[in-house]
Amino acid sequence: MLKRILAFALALVVPFVAHAQGQEKVLRAVMHADVRVIDPIWTTQTIASIHGMLIYDTLFGNDANLKPQPQMVGKYEVSPDRLTYTFTLRDGLKFHDGSPVTTKDVIASLKRWGAKDGVGIRLMSYVKKMDAVDDKTFTMVLSEPYGMVLESLGKSGSSVAIIMREQEALTDPQQQVKEAIGSGPYKFAKDLWVPGSKAIYLKNKDYVPRPGNEPPSSFAGSKIPGVDRIELIWISDPQTAMSALVNGEIDFYEAPNNDFLPLLAKARGVKLMMTGKIDSTQGMIRLNHLHPPFDNIKARQAMYHLINQEDFLRAIVGNPEYYRVCHGLLTCGGPYENDGGSSFMKEYNPKKAAQLMKEAGYKGEPITVLFTTDHNTITPATQVLVQAMREAGLNVDAQSMDWGSVVSRRAKKEPPAQGGWNIFVTTSGGVGSANPVLHTWIGAACDKGLFGWPCDPEIEKLRNAFAFAQTEEERKKIAKDLQTRAMEQVVFLPFGQWNTPLAYRADKIDGIVPNTGLAVLWGITKK
């Protein structure tokens, strides 16, 4: 009432009239980060991929079972020797500037993606050539019958294989494109973009979705824009974001803080939604294989005795409803979950860890842990790890820094005393981690691999073998062998798996798609 009286009084005094947005249907969503970069190939940031999947389209989209389904592609053929793929685009595909999508755009886009993204690089290493047959048909000729072509083209997570206009796709992949013009269901309103505050997407009225009104299944299905306008609002303070959802100022909150889940569960009009078994986060402790003590496999294996996953998960999540103990490196609940190598993780025993470290030649030298101070899951996980290491009598040099500094410092290969490191804690998305090829942290490609630089040709051989496997049974067997070997080599120490439910106004929106690995926003409708 007071609000109405004040509003009325002000309306009498001043000639301003409140701006009306008419009947436009607007989805206001708060994501886990703000859109700062408009090129999802240039960066692997997840938020850039969410932005990318609104404005760009992909040739294929992996469905909720991680099976690739055609998206921009109307029909495709694979030669009997599995070396030649022929793809034909659907009719009516147009970029937001009105120009038609042609195979020139597609080939240039795939080349740029294949020069930057890990999965793309792997695919392109087997691609001999890509040729346009005409404006709508092109061929991809492989040197070997690589079995992950369609899965790679339909991948979700970071650096998705999006299709840009040729003029942007020819940009050096190490440089950001200047325009964000795609052919997807929404157009990016660059003029209205306030980096660090909000990014606005307007419905692409010319978008031609897959025929048949296919229901959305992760990134597959007909992409039918559900609202006129999507506003990705960045609220950095989790308490403010929660209050804004409760107050109805936003409709969708992608990653609420675990501490606020009980409050949100009780709030009127608000619903929590678990987004699926594999749409989770996997905790990882990465050891640096380049420097002592963890250049010694015995020292690395000793660390398994310091991991009681329940301790980590209680510190991070608290509520057992949202976490699960997972003694594997591939996502538990995913198609390739197995128990290979899990025997390493059966016993929490600091004394045994200390004894094994001693046997590995550890004499009490400082072990540098990059201690993230500003991350809602990595910070508590690092605290638990440091405590366990201290219980084992290890000389821990926990260096506190913000996540930005960890990201920079972990790339250093120098010894810890010269600015390098021994341990850092990180996380990985469950959807990507469900597949041995897409899960880049499980690799052991030495210098060419990710930070920590595990080096084991056998692991790389098994990852390759997985990509060439002909049957699902064969894949499952290879996945188990791979996990066993990777656990033995300690490519990383898993400390469990958890889901953060998303929160939304059930009284205002509908159509949220689960099991995605990236938030799918185009199918959400406003009531």
Next chain:
Amino acid sequence: MTAYIVRRLFATLPVMAVVALFVFFLLRFAPGDPAAIIAGEDATAEAIAAVRAKLGLDRPMVEQFFVWILQLAQGDMGVSIFSNLAVTRLISQRVEPTVALTLSTLFVAVALAIPIGVVAAWKARKLVDRLVMGFAVLGFAMPGFVLAYILIYFFAVQWQLLPVQGYRPIGEGLWPFVECLILPSVALGVTYMALIARITRASMLEVLAQDYIRTANAKGLATDRVLLLHALKNAAVPIITVIGIGIALLISGVVITETVFNIPGLGRLTVDAVLKRDYPVVQGLILVFAAAKVLVNLIIDISYAFLDPRIRY
């Protein structure tokens, strides 16, 4: 006076040069690497190095400094490493919310603090004075963000009178503009109000003990005339000084207030840019803040001459 203003304006140039030098090198010496943040979670060390090279961050620091200074001399603050947008555009997008928040806070604080400070001095050592001083102590003691959450809980979540967060430009209507600023202004202004009220009281007490006030009272002048025309004007110099200092406090205060109330102003831009190591944006912002501070000081200094004719430059 004009010569003085011109002299002071010229004197800002070396100040800005020193600020530019410090901010540039401090940022480069601080840990963190924007290339690593851009390259993202799954990037290899080689990919990070490639991004760094493309951004020119692998060049010698002195070379990078001179490139930036030459750009500045041409009025170009550079482009954001992340969004690829001009720093001037990013700053200009954020000026309006911050100016609106600062002015509304100043308005709330000054409009309330000076009267209660005057009343406290007038009723010194009486109940009203004790209440005012109690409020001042509480205002100082309570961190702005705590008050902010309390205000949000009651006024936005429980009673739904005002929005939790956000900013609406005045072009969208006066009420939407005002309703977004009420809670942030109060949360930010309370500390400031406490400070001004205390200084006003102290300054007024000193003036009220002067002979000319006794004379004015003896002449039978009305109390309000004595307080406002004779006492307050002569007590104004320290109050104005504190208001000037307070503007600097406000600049640091808006960082937190803008974050809690999700106001897309310069404070939040600064925090985000620092966390992301967006060097050009941080450098541009610090220069703008430094210039604003120098300008405020100049205005305060000039105002002394108008308030106290004995002061001459």
